[in-house]
Amino acid sequence: DAGVTQSPTHLIKTRGQQVTLRCSPKSGHDTVSWYQQALGQGPQFIFQYYEEEERQRGNFPDRFSGHQFPNYSSELNVNALLLGDSALYLCASSRPGFTSASYNEQFFGPGTRLTVL
Amino acid sequence: KNQVEQSPQSLIILEGKNCTLQCNYTVSPFSNLRWYKQDTGRGPVSLTIMTFSENTKSNGRYTATLDADTKQSSLHITASQLSDSASYICVVSALTGGGNKLTFGTGTQLKVEL
Numbered sequence: 001d002a003g004v005t006q007s008p009t010h011l012i013k014t015r016g017q018q019v020t021l022r023c024s025p026k027s028g029h030d031t032v033s034w035y036q037q038a039l040g041q042g043p044q045f046i047f048q049y050y051e052e053e054e055r056q057r058g059n060f061p062d063r064f065s066g067h068q069f070p071n072y073s074s075e076l077n078v079n080a081l082l083l084g085d086s087a088l089y090l091c092a093s094s095r096p097g098f099t100s101a102s103y104n105e106q107f108f109g110p111g112t113r114l115t116v117l
Numbered sequence: 118k119n120q121v122e123q124s125p126q127s128l129i130i131l132e133g134k135n136c137t138l139q140c141n142y143t144v145s146p147f148s149n150l151r152w153y154k155q156d157t158g159r160g161p162v163s164l165t166i167m168t169f170s171e172n173t174k175s176n177g178r179y180t181a182t183l184d185a186d187t188k189q190s191s192l193h194i195t196a197s198q199l200s201d202s203a204s205y206i207c208v209v210s211a212l213t214g215g216g217n218k219l220t221f222g223t224g225t226q227l228k229v230e231l
Contacts, residue, residue, distance in 0.1 A: 004160070033219075035221075040223075041224075042121075042206055042221035042222050042223045042224055043161070043206075043221050044221070045219060045221075056213070056218060088158070090160050090161075092160075106163075107163070108153075108160030108162070110159055111158070111159065111160050113158065
């Protein structure tokens with residue numbers, strides 16, 4: 001089991017450009033969450049996808065959008081990049097049977113380091 | 118507003134020594150509390166998860182405690198090793214209509230030296 005994988009590992013873009021980050025969840029997981037982690041800070045929740053729909057969303061502008069595919073993999077898209085979007089973007093997946101009583105333990109990928117110049 | 122505060126922000130200890138990291142939270146309604154270890158530039162790795170009814174949980178040299186009444190948790194590391202150098206993040210989960218919602222602390226940066 002490869003665990004959660006993300007691509008690319010590093011990415012350099014310029015202001016105003018658009019970027020797409022990809023995530024493949026751990027085998028058997030159907031829920032994918034995306035986080036932004038600035039240097040020296042804790043991860044900030046962007047949104048979560050389940051059954052190909054956005055289920056929850058954090059306080060991020062509409063420039064941040066996503067998608068989940070039938071195989072549960074997911075993409076994070078960021079439009080009109082700003083310098084402040086430079087961060088480590090983490091993807092986390094969790095197991096099925098998502099209920100209010102579940103642990104919903106999340107397994108994180110290695111992240112994509114995005115640098116905006 | 119749901120918040121998770123960790124202390125200290127950073128810590129330097131000698132190899133072989135013990136240390137304790139603190140986490141205070143104001144997340145409601147509480148579902149569970151997790152401690153993660155994050156190596157520089159890598160994704161967080163789960164160490165422990167505790168629900169309301171659990172007071173302590175161990176994972177090797179890591180022992181987490183939870184006091185749900187005072188909304189405090191601690192992570193105790195015994196006989197520290199150089200490989201323990203990392204950021205330790207406290208994460209509290211709240212029950213929402215859409216399921217669990219996680220609030221992350223900013224982490225404690227631990228450095229273990231010879």
